[in-house]
Amino acid sequence: MFKKILIANRGEIAVRVIRACHEMGIAAVAVYSDVDRAALHVRKADEAYPIGPAAASESYLNIQKILDVAARSGADAIHPGYGFLSENANFARACTEAGIKFIGPTAAAMDAMGSKTRARQAMERVGVAFVPGTSRGLESFEQAQQVAEQVGYPVMLKAAAGGGGKGMRLVHAAEDLKSALESARSEAERAFGDGEVYIEKAIINPRHIEMQVLADEHGNTVYLGERECSLQRRHQKVVEEAPSPVVDPDMRRRMGEIAVRVAQAAGYTNAGTVEFLVDQEKNFYFLEMNTRLQVEHPVTELITGLDLVHLQIRIANGERLPFTQDDVKVRGHAIECRIYAEDPDNNYFPSPGKITLLLLPSGPGIRSDSGMYEGWTVPMDYDPLLAKLIGYGTDRDQAIGRLTRALNEYFVGGIRTNISLFRRILNHPDFRSAKIDTGFLDRMLKQKNEQPDFQADAEATEVAVIAAGMFATLGSAAAGAGERATRDGASVNAEASSNWRVAARREALR
């Protein structure tokens, strides 16, 4: 087994991987940029190395600096987390050349799946259905016109190198095609340095369902069930759940077997995810393969009882999968909320800053994967994901009940977060009855929020008035705790602590 693993990431996922290392008796090496010295992953690691300025391109995305730290620390493997270098084939290749094991698929498998058009060509060869359209980049406007007529409007233009909605255009009618193609091309060129754009039939308000796969280096590949990821904003997932409320055992098996075929076609090893679009008739189409651990992996862990990071490390260590497909059982229901530093009153704009008060939920069926702590200042330089709150229950209703309860316990003060958004989602009748698709969140946000920004509930208002007066009276004494909230009590408390200090000083001087 590896002795020491370097985690080439930050935030909650770095903490998640460090924990797995420690559970397996492996030392964990953190890297951090200038603004992350105080980050939680540095506190949790066994060794930590600075890798430069805040800009990711000069730190977390700098392959040479990370490999230098691996050499200096004597790490024998690197876990890339998600984002940053996790899907960078050059990084995987550089690790191999440096004699350090990359915990993930091979560079060749990443290359095969990294471009959406190349992945579609591979699917064509193995006979896996993808959304009708071209499997190669468009050569001309005339070709685009022809294919669009063939598959029928509306159509979607997509960048081959795309992600996060960049270089993507929905085209409803033939007269809009030309300008959409030009703008998609230039946007893709700017975002990815690659203007290759292809065309596919637009499936309106589909579900987005993905299948987790796991493959060892001895030819064994299994699927671990699906995740429903239809709740998205700006093409970013917000809430994920497993299993999907619309997938029955037969559909799970069919989807899973195709996902395994996709992975095998790419010679895939380690953990990966095959994404599908599902239309209203539950036809599913291959969308793309994500060649990394996903943000939402905990929901799969909870319903299968497996630890995906442990398994990633074991697979990278050359071990065989310790179970077969028949051993994988889906049990219960899990839902994840992505807690972002975003201001719900300001169109979910990022809200970095100091966390002045943090109350974390706990109790039955609650898992909190977090990268924050009270007193920490959320830097303004990275993705605003702070933590993930995952609720597990015997069934979907119980998972929703537990998650709702936990969201009411959760409090992040000093910065704004999207916690209130999840209360709205989990309360929404369409979410409760699982009538969700990728358009759900935009529709919900267009509806007037019955809950105003600031409350006017008569009873709670009186409580707030009384409490406001008490906090004003206590003033800085409100910094003491665990005492009757009186000015006298607080000052007695302060004296008590100074007595302790006097005693300690006396001890030290002896």
Next chain:
Amino acid sequence: MTYEISIQGKNYRLELSQPEGRWSCRLNGREIEVDAVLARPNVLSLRIGNKAYEVKCEHVASDVHIWVGSQRFAPEVRDPRSLRSRSHAADEQGPRKLTAPMPGKVVRILLAQGAEVEAGAGVVVVEAMKMQNEVKSPKKGTIQKILVSEGAAVSAGDVLAIVE
């Protein structure tokens, strides 16, 4: 202690005292039975009658927000005897400050000093976490002063400009 507290435009008169360490409380002249424990800094466990509440106090830039469960309030607390609160009240009528809503970097200044500005018009653009945010004028008037320059780093609550 007597406070004048307003929430959402409604005014309350709150009298608080602590004879022998216990709170006694009158709200708009009405006696209310309360009991409070400071569970940790900025978290009060309140009992009003026999009903229990967890109340959080959050400091956001220069504002104080009070959370009762998951409901948020922005009370204005005035101590009628305090000079500071009187000068604060006068401040409301005069020039208005535009403050940074979060720490970030000033990427653009949209209006120059002396320019006319409509209520709700963007004045300064601040970027954080790869997103840009327009800080808007709270009222119609003229830009009296721009206090930051493009490229400057700002903290939450920093004054960016003053509108008269």
